[in-house]
Amino acid sequence: MSKFTVNGKAQNFTGDPETPLLWYLRDIVGMTGTKFGCGRALCGACTVHVDGTAVRSCQIQVGDIDGQAVITIEGLSADGNHPVQKAWRELNVAQCGYCQTGQIMQAASLLKDTPKPTDQQILDAMSGNICRCGTYPRIRDAIKRASGKA
Structure with a gap:
């Protein structure tokens, strides 16, 4: 068990x-x-x-x-207001939305370990998450916003 x-x-x-x-x-x-x-x-x-x-x-x-x-x-987040979730909504990151829960979970992990990531750190951390709609620039911008860098 x-x-x-x-x-x-x-x-x-x-x-x-x-x-x-x-x-x-x-x-x-x-x-x-x-x-x-x-x-x-x-x-x-x-x-x-x-x-x-x-x-x-x-x-x-x-x-x-x-x-x-x-x-x-x-x-x-109990109310859906984790900083990453809020940034995702504010910047309308999702297009089809299928990959977005995985993207959000990966981004939240990145920000926990690296609260103020550089563009390269974001790219490296998120490189294993595929978005078929190509929302990568919005994903990066949302991560920056959630980190307080945008």
């Missing part, structure tokens, strides 16, 4: 420990904000935080997160 938390709520999972965290979150817990993209950790759509670190939930198995804390987009 794996015991961990998701957005502060205790979880006890007795199923297959090789179940990807992504499918646990979406199919068992019902938190569909975390998206399936490629299934190979190449696109970033499934990004969540595990013990404060951005990870691709399609490649993390539930059996590997015993005792850890998982935060999804639903748990990033």
Whole structure:
């Protein structure tokens, strides 16, 4: 059995420990904000935080997160007003929106570790998150705004 938390709520999972965290979150817990993209950790759509670190939930198995804390987009802010979420809305970052929860989770992790990132640090941190609509300039600008640099 794996015991961990998701957005502060205790979880006890007795199923297959090789179940990807992504499918646990979406199919068992019902938190569909975390998206399936490629299934190979190449696109970033499934990004969540595990013990404060951005990870691709399609490649993390539930059996590997015993005792850890998982935060999804639903748990990033109780009222949806995390600085990154606010900046995203203010700058109308999303176009189709599919990748945006992963983008937001990656950006929040970046700002936690690097509160005032340079353009290069933003580029490096966000390079594993793909946006098919090409909203990269707005993503960068929103990260700067959330950091207080814009």
